[in-house]
Amino acid sequence: MTTWTAPAVERTDPSQHDGERDALEAWLDFHRDTLLWKCAGLTAEQLKRRAVPPSTLSLLGLVRHMTEVERWWFRMHAGEQDLPFPYGTDEWPDADFHDLDNADAPADFEAYRREIEAAREAGRKRDLDDVVPSRGHHRDRTTNIRWIYLHMIEEYARHNGHADLIRESIDGVTGD
Numbered sequence: 001m002t003t004w005t006a007p008a009v010e011r012t013d014p015s016q017h018d019g020e021r022d023a024l025e026a027w028l029d030f031h032r033d034t035l036l037w038k039c040a041g042l043t044a045e046q047l048k049r050r051a052v053p054p055s056t057l058s059l060l061g062l063v064r065h066m067t068e069v070e071r072w073w074f075r076m077h078a079g080e081q082d083l084p085f086p087y088g089t090d091e092w093p094d095a096d097f098h099d100l101d102n103a104d105a106p107a108d109f110e111a112y113r114r115e116i117e118a119a120r121e122a123g124r125k126r127d128l129d130d131v132v133p134s135r136g137h138h139r140d141r142t143t144n145i146r147w148i149y150l151h152m153i154e155e156y157a158r159h160n161g162h163a164d165l166i167r168e169s170i171d172g173v174t175g176d
Contacts, residue, residue, distance in 0.1 A: 004106050006039040006047060021128060024149040025120075031156030032116055034176075035066060036109075038163035042170065044105035051169035059166050060105055061097040062159050067112045068096050069155055073148045074119035077132050081122075086111055123149070 011033040014026035039047055039059050047060035068085045075081045087096035126132075126145045134141040168174050 003043055006036070006042050006105070006109065008040045009033050009036040011037055020146075024128075024146070024153070025123075027153050028149060028156070031153055031160060032066075034160045035062060035156060035163055036112075037175075038160065038167045039063065039109075042167075044103075046170050047105050048100045048103065049166075049170055051166040056098060057162055057166060058097075058100060059163055059170075060100060060103060060108060062163055062166075063112050064096040064103070064108055066156070066159065067108070067115045069152070070112075070115045070119040072135070073152055074122040075115075076135050077143070078126050078130075078145055078148055079122035080132060086115075 011030060012026075014023060014030050018026055042059065044060070047063075048058050050056050050058050050061075064087050068088060071083060071085065076083055085096070087099065089095060092099065123145065128144065128146040128149070130145050131142045132145070132148075133139065134143065164174065
């Protein structure tokens with residue numbers, strides 16, 4: 001029986017000469033790939049490891065969380081779609097991070113890839129200046145699509161820092 005490991009990822013450095021939209025998309029894709037790059041070569045059990053006590057963060061939890069974040073900002077906000085979260089519920093909103101005992105890493109990675117494709121499609125349908133209503137707790141707020149791209153880059157950058165520390169504690173691998 002072959003043990004599943006997270007696949008290798010090739011990251012592409014964003015161009016230093018793109019226009020605004022292409023630059024935002026390229027940097028977001030770079031950060032998406034960075035999260036997967038931090039996971040590459042690890043087994044499902046290693047991906048579930050909560051490697052920095054007392055934190056409960058794990059690499060698989062981060063992948064699952066970013067699946068939900070992609071859906072939240074691009075499909076539910078930019079696309080104005082009513083969708084459930086794939087992991088979190090009203091009763092357990094942090095299930096993306098914490099409900100890992102029976103998590104299926106290959107299926108979660110595939111769900112992440114599918115969500116990114118759906119997010120790209122939802123984002124491309126909108127101009128950067130388009131304003132969309134907020135969802136969730138702040139229904140009185142609005143945001144534009146540009147802000148969503150910038151926020152997503154920030155969200156990935158923060159979590160990729162977490163991923164770097166978690167990966168280093170698992171097998172010593174470091175990198176940008």
